[in-house]
Amino acid sequence: MTKAMVIIGAGECGGRAALALRDLGFEGPVTLVGDEPHLPYERPPLSKEAMAGEAPAIKAITSDEILAERSIRHIHSVQAVAIDRAAHVVRLSDGSALPYDKLLLATGSLPRKLPMPGLGARCVYLRTFNDAKAIRAHLRAGNRVAIVGGGFIGLELAASARKLSATVTVIEAQPRILMRGVPAEIAETIHKQHEAEGVTILAGQGIAAITDDGAEVRITLAGGLEVVADLAIIGIGAMPVTGLAAEAGLTIDNGIAVDAELRTGDPDIFAAGDCCSFPLAVYGGRRVRLEAWRNAQEQGALAARNMLGAGETHAAVPWFWSDQYGLTLQIAGLSDEGHSVVRRDLEDGAFILFHLAGDGRLVAASGIGPGNAVARDIRLAEMLIAKRAKPAPEALGSQTVKLKSLLAA
Amino acid sequence: MTGLTGAEQSNFPEEQMSDWVEACEAADIDEEDVMRFDHGGRTFAIYRSPDDEYFATDGLCSHEKVHLADGLVMDDIIECPKHNGRFNYKTGAARGAPVCVNLRTYPVKVDAGKVLIQIG
Ligand SMILES: Cc1cc2nc3c(=O)[nH]c(=O)nc-3n(C[C@H](O)[C@H](O)[C@H](O)COP(=O)(O)OP(=O)(O)OC[C@H]3O[C@@H](n4cnc5c(N)ncnc54)[C@H](O)[C@@H]3O)c2cc1C
Ligand code: FES
Numbered sequence: 001m002t003k004a005m006v007i008i009g010a011g012e013c014g015g016r017a018a019l020a021l022r023d024l025g026f027e028g029p030v031t032l033v034g035d036e037p038h039l040p041y042e043r044p045p046l047s048k049e050a051m052a053g054e055a056p057a058i059k060a061i062t063s064d065e066i067l068a069e070r071s072i073r074h075i076h077s078v079q080a081v082a083i084d085r086a087a088h089v090v091r092l093s094d095g096s097a098l099p100y101d102k103l104l105l106a107t108g109s110l111p112r113k114l115p116m117p118g119l120g121a122r123c124v125y126l127r128t129f130n131d132a133k134a135i136r137a138h139l140r141a142g143n144r145v146a147i148v149g150g151g152f153i154g155l156e157l158a159a160s161a162r163k164l165s166a167t168v169t170v171i172e173a174q175p176r177i178l179m180r181g182v183p184a185e186i187a188e189t190i191h192k193q194h195e196a197e198g199v200t201i202l203a204g205q206g207i208a209a210i211t212d213d214g215a216e217v218r219i220t221l222a223g224g225l226e227v228v229a230d231l232a233i234i235g236i237g238a239m240p241v242t243g244l245a246a247e248a249g250l251t252i253d254n255g256i257a258v259d260a261e262l263r264t265g266d267p268d269i270f271a272a273g274d275c276c277s278f279p280l281a282v283y284g285g286r287r288v289r290l291e292a293w294r295n296a297q298e299q300g301a302l303a304a305r306n307m308l309g310a311g312e313t314h315a316a317v318p319w320f321w322s323d324q325y326g327l328t329l330q331i332a333g334l335s336d337e338g339h340s341v342v343r344r345d346l347e348d349g350a351f352i353l354f355h356l357a358g359d360g361r362l363v364a365a366s367g368i369g370p371g372n373a374v375a376r377d378i379r380l381a382e383m384l385i386a387k388r389a390k391p392a393p394e395a396l397g398s399q400t401v402k403l404k405s406l407l408a409a
Numbered sequence: 410m411t412g413l414t415g416a417e418q419s420n421f422p423e424e425q426m427s428d429w430v431e432a433c434e435a436a437d438i439d440e441e442d443v444m445r446f447d448h449g450g451r452t453f454a455i456y457r458s459p460d461d462e463y464f465a466t467d468g469l470c471s472h473e474k475v476h477l478a479d480g481l482v483m484d485d486i487i488e489c490p491k492h493n494g495r496f497n498y499k500t501g502a503a504r505g506a507p508v509c510v511n512l513r514t515y516p517v518k519v520d521a522g523k524v525l526i527q528i529g
Binding site (some may be wrong): 380 | 507
């Protein structure tokens with residue numbers, strides 16, 4: 001009997017997994033269920049390029065033609081509401097039921113809500129294409145935008161809003177922007193760039209109160225300062241979407257908990273992408289949850305292989321990028337694994353920080369610079385991290401030593 | 410070194426011959442590396458493989474029009490610097506997410522220490 005594959009969540013991860021099942025030669029039924037009205041699309045442009053034009057354009061990762069040609073059934077605008085594990089059936093919000101042999105949960109994450117009263121129609125979050133369209137309509141000269149949270153999405157939006165000549169204030173409760181996962185030296189480079197572009201950054205400022213009368217948002221900071229804006233965009237992190245899995249009795253541990261093969265406690269149910277936490281082999285099985293695009297792609301493809309019985313374990317090194325103005329930041333690995341840092345300066349003010357563990361192993365590399373100045377070295381660093389290499393700090397720090405030569409060693 | 414011998418070159422029809430443009434010195438590109446070449450409002454990427462052959466493709470990634478010459482060459486693969494999309498630079502074939510559209514490739518030859526590409 002041919003098996004039926006069902007994927008819940010038609011985002012980057014679910015979309016890639018569906019295509020991967022066909023790439024791998026699977027010929028049975030593949031159904032992709034998503035609650036958004038769109039084809040699977042790329043989210044990273046939503047805070048960046050998509051804001052540049054008059055109206056954001058969606059960047060789909062596939063097309064209706066390709067899905068039809070590959071016999072992938074895409075059910076859109078419908079939510080999966082329950083999993084009956086005993087019967088191997090997923091129940092959908094339109095009342096229908098989908099039988100599965102293997103199920104992939106690729107439900108992603110949603111913006112963390114600001115737990116305060118007073119938020120109204122002019123306080124918004126960015127996750128979906130529809131959110132992006134709504135935000136874009138407010139970005140223009142003369143409009144005041146308050147960004148709550150100095151994380152990646154907030155800062156990318158700040159850059160996009162400045163390019164459209166809006167007035168931008170970023171409010172961050174932590175002592176500096178990008179506290180999570182980004183070394184201070186790199187955060188400082190980004191901070192300076194924003195200030196040079198005319199953004200006001202208020203760091204170390206908690207919010208005491210917000211009022212939103214539908215025309216204007218007033219944000220009162222703990223120190224007494226008041227920020228008045230036409231739009232407040234809240235970007236204070238993301239939460240994995242785990243409700244469906246939790247109700248089905250699957251283990252939740254900062255995300256849907258899966259093993260190195262992306263399998264939950266139920267051998268027929270997998271989870272991948274932003275929604276799952278998994279053991280990261282490169283750091284001795286430390287359990288992490290990543291909110292990163294390449295991870296969603298890689299895990300979607302890996303889940304597809306394992307749904308077909310490959311039994312492969314996740315081995316990739318985390319990788320992330322962010323674009324703000326002409327600057328690109330790239331990070332390979334998790335810098336909090338490091339105990340010491342070696343800096344390598346590149347051309348045009350670009351630089352890379354190599355993070356070394358106590359035993360000298362390279363565990364992460366963070367770089368920033370104009371355009372793609374750091375890309376090659378970050379990619380080579382990623383390979384060194386995967387090899388668990390212990391490159392000499394002097395070699396890492398020296399511009400004249402090619403990283404590629406360290407890889408061969 | 411690859412490249413066509415004198416005898417083979419003479420077989421090229423005249424109009425095709427004129428399509429060959431000099432891109433750089435052969436020694437300008439390291440082995441297993443890539444260089445950008447702009448010509449006539451277009452941009453190309455020229456590769457030198459680990460076994461010392463030269464190749465050329467369109468210069469921009471088919472995902473978001475980023476210069477591939479800032480990327481990393483490993484064996485016969487060029488990795489885009491922006492999101493790590495991969496292409497076989499010998500054939501132009503896209504090698505998986507996020508890239509799905511192949512790159513166009515161009516004939517290359519080395520003549521008297523110069524790399525020439527036929528950009529028809
Ligand atoms: C504005 C923005 C900018 C970003 N920029 C970058 C960047 O520069 N670099 C980077 O590495 N990463 C970036 N990311 C993160 C990246 O986009 C995510 O890591 C990636 O989208 C995760 O893919 P996913 O498929 O796991 O989840 P998602 O893309 O969130 O997809 C999950 C889908 O499942 C749907 N769903 C959930 N529950 C159900 C249900 N019960 N039934 C049906 N459907 C359901 C959701 O509606 C959603 O469509 C950015 C994200 C955003 C929002
Ligand atoms: S621009 Fe090349 S992979 Fe995205």
